[in-house]
Amino acid sequence: MTLDRDLQSIQEVRNLVRQAKEAQQKLASYSQQQIDRLVEHIANACAAQAEPLAKMAVEETGFGVWQDKVLKNLLGSTMTWESCRNLKTVGIIREDKERGLMEIGVPMGVVAALIPSTNPTSTTMYKAIISIKAGNSVVVSPHPNAKKCILETVRIITEAIREAGGPENLVQCIQLTTMDATNALLTHRDVGIILATGGEAMVRAAYSSGNPAIGVGPGNGPAYIERSADIPTAVRQIFDSKTFDNGTICASEQSIVTERCIEDQVVAEVKRQGGYFLTPQQSEKLSGFILRANGTMNPKIVGKSAKVIADMAGIDIPERTRVLVSRQTEVSKQNPYSREKLCPILAFYVEENWEAACERSMAILFNEGVGHTMTIHSQNEEVIRQFALQKPVSRLLVNTPAALGGVGATTNLQPALTLGCGSVGGSATSDNVGPMNLLNIRRVAYGRRELAELRGTAPAPQAASCGASGCGQTAGNFTRAEIEEITRAVLRRLSAGQ
Template sequence: MELIDKDLLSIQEVRCLIAKAKAAQVKFRQYSQEQIDKIVKAMADAADLEAVRLAKLAHQETGFGKSEDKIIKNIFACKTVFNSIKDLKTVGIINEDREKKIIEVAEPIGVIAGLIPSTNPTSTTIYKSLIALKAGNAIIFSPHPSAKQCILETVKILSEAAIKAGAPEGIIGCMSVLSMRGTEELMKHKDVSLILATGGEAMVKAAYSSGTPAIGVGPGNGPAFIEKSANIPLAVKRIIDSKTFDNGVICASEQSIVVEKEIKDQVVAELKKQGAYFLTQEESDKLGKYMLRGNGTINPQVVGKSVEKLAELAGLNIPKNAKVLISEQTTVSKDNPYSREKLAPILGFYVEENWEKACDRCIELLENEGKGHTLIIHSNNDDIIKQFALKKPVSRLLVNTCGSLGGIGATTNLVPALTLGCGAMGGSSTSDNVGPMNLLNLRRVAYGVREFADLREEGTSNERIQLSQEYVENLVKNILEKLAM
C-alpha cells in the first residue's frame, strides 16, 4: 500500500508540475530575445555564486568523485556553457538567406523533461536549465534518487533567479516524490514535448521507448591511442589528468589505452613515473570480479571512487601514491570489465603491432560498448589522424587533449555541453554536443524561385521525349516477342 501511495503521489506531483510548466511556457514563448537573455544570465550568475556549495552538496550526497572537481564542472556549466550560448539568436527570425530566399524562424519545443544522473547532478541541472530556457522552453527535472537533494537545491536557486529576472513561475520544476511510475508519467505525458535524457542505459532506452521525442545519450567507452609520433610524457599527463578528474565519472573520459608495440616500454615507464599502478594478473582478476556483477553489469560501487577506496573495496594492497589502476589486457568482451566503460580511475591497456592493428582494436572496443561516443588519439602524424577520423564509429574524435574535458568542450572548440550525442550508430537521435539549437524547431519560409511551367518545359524537352519513345518502342517489342513464343 505504501508503494502504491508513493506512486500516486509522484504521478500527481508530475501532473501539477507539467500543468504549471505548460502555462508558464505559453507566456514565456512570447518573450523577446532580450528578455530571455536577461533571465538566462541571471540564472548563470546565481549558479556561479553557489557553485562551491552545490558541488559539496553533490559530493556529500552521492559519494562520487571529488568536490573540488565538481566545482570546476559547475563553473563550466554556468560560465563556459553560458558564454557559448549568450549571443545565439533563438527567438523569432534567426537566419535570412536573401540569395536562396529562405528565412528561418525559431520555434520553442515546449515543455522538456530533463533526466539527471547521479554522476554529474548539479552541473547537468545548471546546463540543461540554461539551454532549455535559452531556446524558449520550460523544463521539469527527474532527479536520480541518490542525488535528489542537491538537484532540488540547484533547481531552487535557478528557479528563484529566473523568476526574479522576469520569468513566469513554473518555468523550471523538479520532482520531489520520486518513483519509476512518476518518471514514466513525466516522459509519456501528452504535454511534454521532448525528453532530454542523461543517465544509465536503461533510463535512456526508456526515454526512447516512451513515445515522446527524445534526445538521449549512451555509455562512453573511449579508447586513448598513443601513436609513436606523439609526445609521450604529455600524452600520459593528459590521460592521467583526465581519468582522475572527478574520479573518472565523465562519460567522455578514457577507458583504455592502446599503444604500438614499438613504444610500449616508453609508455609504461612514463605511466609509472606519473603515478599509474600496473596491476598484477592476480590483482586484475580480483578487482575484475568486484567490478563485474553477476548480471553482467558494472558494479555501481566502483563509480567515482578513488584508487584508495577501490583497493579497499576489492581487498588489494596498492601503493598510497597511485593515481590510476591499469590492467594489461588482450581480449575485448562484455565479460571483460577492463574493456568496458569504467567510471572510475581504472584503465585497460592494450599493445598492438602497429597503428593499423591499434585502429582495429579501438574499433573493437567501441563496438563492445560506447559505439558512437568518443575516441582520443595522441599523435603528431596528420595522415594517421585522418585515417582514424575516417574509420572510427564515434561522434567525436579528440586529438592531443584530455578525453573528459575535451569531449564536453572545455579544452576543445566543441559545443560546451554535458549531454553528448552518440548518433544513430550509438542509438541516439543526434551526434551533437547538445545545445539550445537542438531544443527548438525551425520554421522555414521559402519563396518561390521557379515556376511550374518551367519545370514542365524541362520535363518535356525533345531529348526526354525521344528517350521516352525509345523506351515504349522497346517495351512493346519485348512484349510481342514473348507472345510469339
C-alpha cells in the same frame, strides 16, 4: 487516509507538466533580448553557488571530488551560457532574401530533463540554460540518490528566474521520485522533448516513450598513444582526465592502446606519473568488483579514488597511486576491463602497429561505447586522419584529456553534459547537445519559379481522346519522357542558382 505514493507521484508529474506548459506559453512572448537576460541571470546565480553545490553533490552521492565538481558547475553554467550568448533562437533566426528563404525558431515546449547522480548539479544547470535559451520550460526528473543537491540547484535557478521577472514554474523538479513518476513524465502528451542523461535502461525508456528524445549511451573510449606522440604529455593528459572527479565523466578514457615499439617508454611514463600495473592475480581479484552479477557497472566503485577501490578489493598498492592499470589482450562483454569504468581504472593494450591499434580501438568501441568518444595522441596527421575516417565515434579528440575535451572545456566543441552518440550509438544526434537541438525551425519559402518555367522546352500536354466513354485523362497528365525532360530542366536551373 494514506494515499498511495506512486499515485501521488503521478499526479505531481501531471501538475508539473501543466504548470510548465503554462509557463512556456508566457515565455513564448519574450524577445531574444529578454530570453538572454533571463538565461544570463540563471547562469550567474548558478556560478555563484558552484562550490557549495559541488560539496553537496559529493556529500550526498559519494561520487567524485568536490573541487572538480566546481569546475563542472562552471561548465554547466557560465561556460554553457557564453557558448550560446550570441545564438539567435527567437523569432527570425536566419534570412536569405536573395534565395527567398527565412527561418524562424519555434520552441519545442516542455523539456523533460533526466538528471544522473554522477553529474547532478552541473547537468541540471546546463539543461535549464540550453532549454530556456531555446524558449522552453523544464521539468526535472532527479536521480533518487542525488535528489537533495538537484532540488537545491533547481531552487537556485527558480529564485534567479523570479528575481529576473521570468515566468513562474519555468523550471520545476519532481519531489516524489518513483519509477511511475518518471514514466508518467516520459510519456506525457504535453512533453515536447526528453533529454535523457543516465543509465542505459533509462535512455531506452526515453526512446520508447512515444515522445521525441535525445539520449546518450555509455562511454568506453580508448586512448591511443601513437609512436609519434609526446609520451609524457599524452600520459599526463590521460591521467588528468581519468582522475578528474575520479572518472565520472562518460567521455573519460577507459583503455590505453599503444604500439610495441614504444611500449617500454609508455609503461615507464605511466609508472612515473602514478599508474600502478596490477599483477595478473590482482587484476583477477579486482575484476570481481567492477561489474555486478547482472553485467552492469558496480556503483560502489563509481567516482572513488584508486586507493579506496584497492582497499575495497583487498589489494595493496603504493601510496602515490593515481590510476590502477591492468594489462589486457581480450575484448568482450565478460571482460570488465574492456568496458566502461567510471573510476580511475584503465585497461592497457599493446599492438604491433597503428593499423592493429586501429582495429583494437574499434573492437573496444563495438564492445561498448560505440558512437561516443575516443582519443588519439599523435603528431602524425595522416594517422589522425585515418582514425577520423574509420572510428565509429561522434568525437575523436586529438592530444587532449578526453573527459574535459569531450564536454568542450579543453576543446572548441559546444560545452555540454549531454553528448550525442549518433545513430550507430542509438542516439538521435551526434552533437554535443545545445539550444539548437531543442527548437524546431519553421521555414518560410518565397516562390521563385513558375510551372511554365519548370516545364522548360517540354511540349504542352494534350488532352487524350478516349472516345465516348472517356478514360479520366486530363491535360495535367505527362508522359514519362515529358517528366524526365522537366526534371532535367529544373536541375539545370537549380545548378545555375536560378
